[in-house]
Each structure stands twice: as structure tokens, then as C-alpha cells.
Amino acid sequence: MAVFGTVFMPQMTMITFENEKWSDAQVVSSQSINLHPGAHVLHYSSTCFEGLKAFRHSDGSIYTFRMDQNIARFAQSSQLLSLPNVDKQQISDMILNIVGQYANDVPEPPGSMYIRPTHIGIEASIGKAAAPSLSSMLYVLLSPVGDYFAGGAKPLRLLLDEDGMRCAPHMGMVKSGGNYASALPPIMKAQKEVQADQILFCPNGDVQETGAANFLLIDGNEIITKALDSSFLHGVTRNSILTLAKDLGMQVSERSLTVKELLERASKPGTEAALSGTAAVLTPVGTFVHKDTEYTVGSGAAGPTTMKLRQALNDIQWGKAPDTHGWLVKVK
Template structure:
């Protein structure tokens, strides 16, 4: 089976911003982008993106999960990167149109259609290191994906890193540069201690991993960092916390120190998990800090993690009522 996110449908939908206006969106071959080598994005990283999914229900209907939140976050990222302001209604329609066009390619559960809206600065100017791109390109890619947990959900090993994932004021921007800045620590952690990911904890403050939000589950309580500008405001994170509240759980969005995490994570029944679009909720079995390994609870995926992931999947797949209005029907 092809690796997650490496298969694409043959077309994408695209709009260009020039002369202070957006062009009419059009469907073009997926490999048709042409950029000037002096394009702003190639030199000054004026790029942001989103990740969301469309799902096929048992009745054959195709539904997009929480599109409004992802469109709003791309608009926010674009603003924080000083890219041209996106038209949210236009982008939403672009997403709906291309998903509808390729509705036949949306896999059955547990597969889905991964949707990647992307916004990049295209103005050809290498003299704009301290100025924004006045031209840009907005496009939407589709990638049919299978079960992220084919073969079972393996509990992850996380190395606790004292540094930040990215510059504090850039944390809430879903930008390529933030992921690039996390690569070296992740690769070193894999080589040194066979960690799957790095949990970034600047000054002892538990934040996020290189590509997901972190949740500690202690009995009936979920603890996760309160929203601020230093880390990404995950849509899956928000969804999981909402479902936890629906189940009567206590949700604590607050500062969590490394010391408290290590103290509570080893308690019997404790669980930890990473939340994100691709894997929904992935169990964490081991935390590594100061040369020592700490087993989280039983070291395996816990009942609460599994139940919350299943509850979210059931809504996405149409097996449970969408009481929060998270699904947009395409066809």
C-alpha cells in the first residue's frame, strides 16, 4: 500500500491573487504549477496549509468534517503571514467542488479523502525579505488515504525536549517552516532513543509534538495546554475535547509542567495521546526524559483514548448523530 499522502487525484482546483483580486477558481492538472524562481514562497517561506477529510457514509453520501474551522484557520494563518486575504466562501466552494468532482474516489471507511488547501506567496521579488508578497496562489489537493492504523494502533514513544517547536509568535500558524524547524530534533530523537516523536516542552511547559497536540488523561480528566499563540490550535483537539465534555469528563485547558506530567502519567490507569487529522487520536505508551523512560499507565492504548477516537470516527463515518453540526454534505 502506498504511504499516507503520496497518492493524489489527477486534478486540483486553483485561484490566483493578482492586481488586488482573486481569479475565478479553475480545475487544472495536479502537476501544472509554474513558479518563478524568485517567488516569495521559495525565499521567505510565505506558505500555509490545512488538512481536513471527506468521508463516505453507508448511504453513499460524501461529507466533509469541520470544513468551516479549517477554512477559518487558513484565513488566520494567511493573515499572520501577511499573505493576501483569502475569500473564505470561495475557498469553501473550491473544496466542495473538487470533492464532489472526485466523489467516486472517496474510499469507504476506515479510509477517507484527505484534503490539503494550500496558500503560497508567488510574487517574484528577492528584495522582499521584510515585505509581504502582493501576489499569491490558493489551491486544493486531494489524496485518497487508507486506514492510518492498519495493523493496529502502536503506542508511541515521545522524547521530552526542552526547546520550542518554533518561534513562539508563529506557533498558531500552520506553516511549512514550523514543521521544517521540528525535523532535526525529531530525527535526532529517533536515532538516539528510538522515539517516534518529540514532545516540545520549552522551560518545562508541555506544548505539542512536531505534528500533533498532546493530551494527558488521568481518570475522568483530560489535561492539555490552554490555547495561546505558541502552538497550533488543532481542530481534532477541539473535537476530542468537545466529545470528552459530552461524556461528562473534566477538561482542563491549562499549563502542564514536565514534572506534573511525569508524576501523573505513571499512575495506574493514566493515558496519554496525540490528536491530529491523520490519526485522530494516537496512544502514547512511553515518555523519555533525562535519560530515563517513563511508562504511561499500562504502556498500551487505554480505554478512554480508544473510546474517544471511536466516538469521533463514528460521527465522521455517519454511524453516530452529528449533534454539533460538524459535517458538510457534498453529495
């Protein structure tokens, strides 16, 4: 099996913004991008993207999951980066058309078709360090993926970092490549020094998110996660999991969570922790590392509530449970 996200469909759909208007969508080769070396994105990081999935149901039909929410966040990211405003309906049509074209390539469960809309500034100008790109390119790339947990859902080991931040606070809710790149050095250091899988960024003791996922603490019937603000990414999977938790009668607390409270709760029997994101849905956390001390989360194994919530979301995505929230959009 190929590494997650390394196989691509041979074609993608693309539009460009020039002379204050968007072009019509075209289906082009996935290797057809031609950028000037002075393109704004290459020098001033005018780029954002999204990640969503399409799923195959047992009757052969194909559905996207929460596409409207991903497109809304994509539009917001574009706006916050001063990229040209996008047409949400045009992007929706682009996604449905290109996924429809490759409907036969959407894997059976537990696989899916990963969908990657991307928006970049392409104006050739290295003199625009303090000005936006007036032209841009937007494309939708497809990647068929297998089960993220093909080897089993191994609980993660997280380093709690109270000094650093994943990215600048005003950039947290923007899904931009620079945020991921800026988090790489501390993550790689944590992997080398304490064998952590990821860093849970907790600036000044405020529990936020990891380099690529939102964080959830599950204490009995309560699920606790940081309330939305501009400092971290507003995850669509996070929102979906919290909605399903409410459906199951759980108490959802979106509020500030300190490292002190986190560690106090983590040691209690039955406590669970998890990371939420599009790729893995919900990943169990088994260990925290804080100031050279290890803290086991609950039993240290994947907790039953984590796996129940993950399965509940998967069942909706795969058409095995009713879509009571209107999250699925039929492609074919």
C-alpha cells in the first residue's frame, strides 16, 4: 500500500483569477501547473488549502462529507490571506465534477477519495512583500487513500509544549502551508529527544492543538476542547465529533483547558484523549510528556468512547448509519 497522500488521479480541475474575474473551470493534467519563478506564492506564501473526502456506499453511490463547511473555511482562508475572493458555488461544482469523473476510482471502505482544493497567488512580482497577488490559481486535486490505521490504532505520545506556538495567533484559523512548516522544527526535535509522535502546543499553559490536528479530552461523559478563537484551526472533523457526542448524550465543554487541569484529569481511570482531523478522523492519545515526566492517559490504550465516536462518524460517511445532519452530498 502506498504512503497516505502520495497517489494522485492523473487529472484535476483548475481555474484562474485574472483581470478581476474567475475563468471557467477546466480539467487539466495534474502535472500541468506552470509558475513564474517570481510568483507571489513562492516568495510571500499566499497559499491556502482544504482537505475533505468522498466515500463509496454499499450500493456504489459516492458522497462527499461536509463539503459546504470545507468550502466555507477555504473561502475564509483565502480572504484572510488577501487572495481573490472565491465563488463557493463554482468550487462546489468543481469538486463534484472531478470526483464524478473519477467515481470508479473511489476506494471501498475503509478507503476514500481525499480531495485537496488549493488556492495560490501567481502574480509575478517580488516587489509585493506588503501587497497581495492580483492574480491567482485554484485547483482541486484528488488522491485515493486507504485506511489511515491499516496497522491498528496505536495510541500517540504527545509532548506538551508550554513555550512555543504552532503559528502566529492571528494565523491559527487559516489553513495555510506556512503554519505546518513553522511547526516542523519543534515537532522533529520532540520526535528525536523524547520519541513523541506530535507536540500538543500549550502556550502559557493554554491547551490548544497539535501540528496538524485538534485536541479533545474525554473525562467520563464529558468531552472538553478549547473554545473556538483565531489562534487555532476550526476543524470540520472536530465539529462533527462534538455534534455526535451531543447526539449520544455527552456533555460538550468548549472552554479553556490548562496543562495543570489536563494532567490532573489524565491520570484518572477511564480518561481518554484524542486528536481529530480529516485524515485519521479520531486518533487515540496514550501518553503525555511534560517536563521530562511521562503521564499515562487513562489505561494508555485506545479508549472505548474515542473508538465509539470514530465509528459513529465512519458509519455516517460510509452510509451505514442515517445522515440526520445533512452532511453528505451525493456525487453519483
